[in-house]
Amino acid sequence: xxxxxxxxxxxxxxxxxxxxxxxxxxxxxxxxxxxxxxxxxxxxxxxxxxxxxxxxxxxxxxxxxxxxxxxxxxxxxxxxxxxxxxxxxxxxxxxxxxxxxxxxxx
Amino acid sequence: xxxxxxxxxxxxxxxxxxxxxxxxxxxxxxxxxxxxxxxxxxxxxxxxxxxxxxxxxxxxxxxxxxxxxxxxxxxxxxxxxxxxxxxxxxxxxxxxxxxxxxxxxxxxxxxxxxxxxxxxxxxxxxxxxxxxxxxxxxxxxxxxxxxxxxxxxxxxxxxxxxxxxxxxxxxxxxxxxxxxxxxxxxxxxxxxxxxxxxxxxxxxxxxxxxxxxxxxxxxxxxxxxxxxxxxxxxxxxxxxxxxxxxxxxxxxxxxxxxxxxxxxxxxxxxxxxxxxxxxxxxxxxxxxxxxxxxxxxxxxxxxxxxxxxxxxxxxxxxxxxxxxxxxxxxxxxxxxxxxxxxxxxxxxxxxxxxxxxxxxxxxxxxxxxxxxxxxxxxxxxxxxxxxxxxxxxxxxxxxxxxxxxxxxxxxxxxxxxxxxxxxxxxxxxxxxxx
Numbered sequence: 400x401x402x403x404x405x406x407x408x409x410x411x412x413x414x415x416x417x418x419x420x421x422x423x424x425x426x427x428x429x430x431x432x433x434x435x436x437x438x439x440x441x442x443x444x445x446x447x448x449x450x451x452x453x454x455x456x457x458x459x460x461x462x463x464x465x466x467x468x469x470x471x472x473x474x475x476x477x478x479x480x481x482x483x484x485x486x487x488x489x490x491x492x493x494x495x496x497x498x499x500x501x502x503x504x505x
Numbered sequence: 506x507x508x509x510x511x512x513x514x515x516x517x518x519x520x521x522x523x524x525x526x527x528x529x530x531x532x533x534x535x536x537x538x539x540x541x542x543x544x545x546x547x548x549x550x551x552x553x554x555x556x557x558x559x560x561x562x563x564x565x566x567x568x569x570x571x572x573x574x575x576x577x578x579x580x581x582x583x584x585x586x587x588x589x590x591x592x593x594x595x596x597x598x599x600x601x602x603x604x605x606x607x608x609x610x611x612x613x614x615x616x617x618x619x620x621x622x623x624x625x626x627x628x629x630x631x632x633x634x635x636x637x638x639x640x641x642x643x644x645x646x647x648x649x650x651x652x653x654x655x656x657x658x659x660x661x662x663x664x665x666x667x668x669x670x671x672x673x674x675x676x677x678x679x680x681x682x683x684x685x686x687x688x689x690x691x692x693x694x695x696x697x698x699x700x701x702x703x704x705x706x707x708x709x710x711x712x713x714x715x716x717x718x719x720x721x722x723x724x725x726x727x728x729x730x731x732x733x734x735x736x737x738x739x740x741x742x743x744x745x746x747x748x749x750x751x752x753x754x755x756x757x758x759x760x761x762x763x764x765x766x767x768x769x770x771x772x773x774x775x776x777x778x779x780x781x782x783x784x785x786x787x788x789x790x791x792x793x794x795x796x797x798x799x800x801x802x803x804x805x806x807x808x809x810x811x812x813x814x815x816x817x818x819x820x821x822x823x824x825x826x827x828x829x830x831x832x833x834x835x836x837x838x839x840x841x842x843x844x845x846x847x848x849x850x851x852x853x854x855x856x857x858x859x860x861x862x863x864x865x866x867x868x869x870x871x872x873x874x875x876x877x878x879x880x881x882x883x884x885x886x887x888x889x890x891x892x893x894x895x896x897x898x899x900x901x902x903x904x905x906x907x908x909x910x911x912x913x914x915x916x917x918x919x920x921x922x923x924x925x926x927x928x929x930x931x932x933x934x935x936x937x938x939x
Contacts, residue, residue, distance in 0.1 A: 420561055423790045424562070424762065424763070426560075426561070447549065447556060447558075448549060
């Protein structure tokens, strides 16, 4: 498992996120939720589209197209029209820089 | 970066090739450049690309290939098929590694880069530049390829083996072959397109194949894609058939990080028939997409399609088989089947067989299945003393063999069977047993 540098932790404000792509072409959404960083695959399992543009509410990202919601901590789907969870990726902070793993949590 | 910026970046990469060659060709290329600039690369909002996202591919930089020596790699990856052999290293024809042998009367097999004028009446006639952004990009800047021209009644007994090998380069390269097959009245040939690469090769192959069959012509086409796990492969095969012609396609898709194959067949006159066989096997995070379209444009035409998929780990498969029966195409038969075996909880298939019928006297069927190995069959094997891993392997290979066994060239059959067995999950790897 390799770690990908995202950005300085200070650069991602609470309630905001950044996108990063792994070597396997998986796009990840790395979000700051109440000072904790979490990463999920940037994919709405409803229509296979991107979650980019969605806002974060109560630790969940809301799909900007149809309103499906995914928990940023667990990847669990919490609101239709999506019914499948998304993958969650480990995140760590090294010297103030947010890093994300290139393999999902099991 | 916006899509237009990607398009500009890609256009500037291929521009050096656009002005090469005779006047008619530069005009054709220039038209395709404009088409590509308008169309851009496909995106997920297009129904045909809904499940295959090329956004990550679009962001990558590619350079143009240069001639390199790859004799060892070519020998290692060869299927060892007897007959004519044309080798392309990073998409460029390699005469020293090829064997054009003695061609029978009426048969011309010409590397395209040096013989573009011979292809003037064929190039771009079957594959429309606007089929997708990738097709336009290929027409704008194909580097090399082959023209197989069969005169009326010409019969090529031995297969034509087109071996495409990608090498590991410091900068990933964009490989764009163009393959043209023109079969005259009652002409016959077998063509094998084989793609493979060094383990570290990270190139992008953008392939377009055009096949034109005159009355009574018979072409058997093999497409074997075994590229490395870092390569991208987007290909489209366009076929146009006249009266009583027969086209058979065997499409085996094993390699690539992202692989997309389109097949478009136009059955334009009575008696034309097409057989489309396919097998895709995904491991890791591979994404394998097969889209086929058969247009029944005339009465008494037949199409038969059988695709099978095996998906393991987190791989993803896409199958879309569409048959369109046009208003005057009475008494046609169109049959379509797609079966999928999922070996892991995380593997996924999006399958959509489609029939669109405007005539009222036709025989059509289509179906799609997705499932796991049959537990009762597993039990039957285990009750005969075969351990579980071996039993799972045997059943999975048996599923694939329904397609593989229709491959008529023994060397290709054996190597594909072995390659499939070698790619099954390690716990039931059958390599060496088949």
